[in-house]
Amino acid sequence: MSHPTALAGTVRVLAFDVFGTVVDWHGSIVREMARLHPQVDGDAFALAWREGYRPAMARVMRGELGWTRIDDLHRMILDDILPRFGLQGLGEAERAHLNRAWHRLDPWPDSVAGLERLKRRYTVCTLSNGNIGLLTDMAKRAGLPWDCVLSAEVFRAYKPDPATYRGVAQVFDLQPEQVMLVAAHHDDLEGARACGLRTAYIERPLEFGAARPKDVSPRPENDLHCADFLALADALGA
Template sequence: MDVGAVVCDVFGTVVDWRTGVAREAARLLGPDVDAVAFADAWRARYRPSMEWVRSGGRPFVPLDVLHRESLPSALAEVGVAAVPDDVADELVLAWHRLDPWPDAVPGLTRLRRRFVLAPLSNGGVRLQVDLARRSGLPWDLVLGAEVVGHYKPDPEVYDSAPRLLELAPSRVLMVAAHTDDLAAARSRGLRTAYVHRPHEFGGDPVPALTDPGADLSVGSFEELATALGC
């Protein structure tokens, strides 16, 4: 595969959002709140909040703003009426403190020996920088939604990677654990690799083992690095 750059979805693909958000919720909200149910409730508001931007219903704002706005209803779903502003702000920063899957850093480090490496995420620039600094994610640069003012799966996000990296779309490999993300990338001419993440939602539901439309389907970033000769 003639690839010059590897760009990655982050939430669920590189980092374990569910465990990290639940951990911070347990710390900040206390033992009487079902922290995992809260993490799931908050994540369920992720796509609808972005859709309002994508549909033109409001100007682009970074994901931190959308997370802050959807927080009260997610809290209410698990029986929390309200929290002080400082606690709400700390909860939003939970998304900046997520842990990578165990294979992510070693696999990405191998990939970076050969390819330009970047996130292509709906998370904001500062969020991606914080995740990288916290866990040693070896990005060469940050790409994604805030860079172009659009959320995936808008084509502008996928088009930005080959444009900014000065590569043909077919020389950019999009890596994700979500088949819809990969389908949108393929529609813009990018190559695609699927990473199976069976525990993203705690094992229920279990995502597909492979993506038949992808160039590669693997079980880890280390397996991807091996497949790409790294």
């Protein structure tokens, strides 16, 4: 870890990526499918649903689609993959309920306690491509103690658009280096770093399930590398 005490004195806001970093999307979707549609391979279903996420966002970024909330992108992807899993017969109410599974994602075991510690010393907010309603519902259900919910929806741009990272600093009237992005994804951290933000990498080796462990090796370009949010709180003196 590089100079956590020095960082603790300069960083004011911690902005968190959410899907995969704060909440376990894969495990949560697998559990939803086991409950709602036990005949379906929940692991394959979760991965297929998530695989559609970047291509769908890319269509918005290229201008093929107008600004679209993640809830609506998730629904487009869901409607597309249902036939592959024998679920094309689901009615509208069932589809709408299943789509809101993303509002019901469970936090990683350290997330709530880690955020509560960090919140005592720092402003903690989301910086997610998820829309505000989704993130708020998720926080309410999971007990995530955000000071503020910031979303791509606020900036009308998806990460890694610089407008999102710079936007956090602008919202709080801070210099970029007073904001730290906390994420389990190196591409997200790279985008933040290019805009002058500090970066903390969080290991989430099981993001894609136990069968597909992630390489969580440290990379020197990140300011901090932490096993979880409790270790981040230790590093930042919270």
